[in-house]
Amino acid sequence: MPNPDATCPAHAPKDHPKLPTPKIGVLLANLGTPDGTDYWSMRRYLNEFLSDQRVIDYPKWKWQPLLQLIILSKRPFTSGAAYKSIWNEELDESPLATITKAQVAKVAEAMEALHGAEVVVDYCMRYGNPSTESKVRALVEQGCEKILFFPLYPQYAGATTATANDQFFRALMKEKWQPASRTVPPYFAQESYIDALAASVENAYAAMEEKPDILVCSYHGVPKRYLMEGDPYHCQCQKTTRLLKERLGWGDDAITTTFQSRFGPEEWLKPYTVEEVARLAESGKKKIAVIAPAFSADCIETLEEINEEIRESFEEAGGESFTYIPCLNDDDAHIAALVEAIQTNLAGWI
Template identity: 75%
Template sequence: MLDAQTNATKPDHAAADHPKVPAPKIGVLLANLGTPDATDYWSMRRYLNEFLSDKRVIDYPAWKWQPLLQLIILTKRPFTSGAAYRSIWNNEADESPLLTITKDQTKAMTELMQARYGDQVMVDYCMRYGNPSTESKVKAMVAAGCTKILFFPLYPQYAGATTGTANDQFFRALMKETRQPAARTIEDYFENPAYIEALAQSIERAYAAEESKPEMLVVSYHGMPKRYLMQGDPYHCKCQKQTRLLKERLGWDDTQIKTTFQSVFGTEEWLKPYTVEEVARLAKEDGKKHIAVVAPAFAADCIETLEEINEEIKESFEEAGGEKFTYIPCLNDDAAHMEALAGIVDENLKGWIG
């Protein structure tokens, strides 16, 4: 995708043996969580080891956490996680859906940037965990002539375990560059009006396609230990505000929409209510027969949406007496979504490009 020799020339008055220098460009680097390379045991183990060894994700002391991780968790979990990934794997491309969708988003963003700025801006993507790594893509952008890089973690709401660690990895990659580019990171965008509009439109389309209107929209965000909130992580507050903004845009009241949190891991208390428990309660105690679930913490469908929500959480609702479960996909490469993200890029490129 990146060609270091495109428009490369020798500097004026340079010696004959001076290497060619690529024409200066601005890089836009989209960043997502990550993906295993395959679903076999060792591929899953490498991926899970990198992910679960991140101190932003699991902040227990290494002496306490690493023996548990290496000797117990990584002995068993690659098998169960591999099976979960196999249930959603893109077999045609032999890659995870997250990787497929991130490629599609990158293609769409490339087209939008070319329409605006021509060859002055190049777009690529990286993953925090797994491949392609952040370091490899920063290195490739610098080699291709990027003297400025705008780093865009695709997380609408800031959390230390998502945006924070993505930025950490970006800065670590910059530390290894002899000639560092100027760098900017993008602030979270959960309250961006164009983004809220794109999300609301996707919900309205999903509701319009149903024969019967869902009785409740469950807005399920990825969870985190409650302790992180107490330590100052703003993620919980941002999720609550996003649901409120979405509710106001849709013109609904509190009886039609509810915030929950999924993907609980370990034994300590996480942000509540837990999605898997709340959907069962809605069916069993409130008598809801038809609910819809949307997951706006994710910019692209992934294991947490395609497998956890559309299989495990759906099963919890149905076993409790629910009859119709509607999963509303992530925005992925939806045109309105990509225009919203491109608008955010435009705003952050000010001062760098005319």
């Protein structure tokens, strides 16, 4: 794709290829989304996701036959139905895609106000489209000699941040002129992020007639084995809850940490959200609120799993009031926190 601002370098011979004006790229990355809710769209997406050894680290000879012959023959139907229940029919895309686009538009607007055309902001998905490779290529074609890669996960996990970085590095391997690169580290302890999270809770509570008995911070789970092997995710989730509690000025009994989305036979990080909300209801906490601090945007795990499956578990155990507090999404305070993280990590480049 020709670049309209490309020019031949000064003092270069006439046949030298034209080069675009040097820029800095900021590439935001989220998990991904299927292209549709039909069987084959879901199968392609799930195959890419579940074949990632950062996500499922069993030996390929053991895992792939099970995945290809059993799991991918059935799961696309159930996952497709779950996605269909939350699908953005107007734009024919998942809510994650819609929200990520809105986030990127606001981040791009803020960066343009700060740096003009010198910084180019775009986004990619680890699984599905737009792919990381295609977006790295597009940034290079626009003249980005430096790229800041920003996985949109507040807490680090091998199955999220690391695999997103892996894909970014793989894309760089294919570039003839490889741009300088940096990755944004976890930002769960960044004060502006905690402030945005706390404000979302305060606003939600202010709109309720009766305050919840407890706030459940539900994080996406990982096998407990990953923690024992050195993954810091569990510790960073616990610290996120603690920082949020301190910012809100609450006591220990007003907030708790749980983990959702368990998959497979292994023991995962506990307590499991779906079980813990039932226990809370049975113990007399009939009014709860749930927030998902590990997700930067609402997606299948929040809109379908929390708002349907986990809500149902709570209500069946005698719970009376269940409130889901949405992710920060494209809230202005969240965008400001993301821009702050970007600015910090662009230091020395701009």
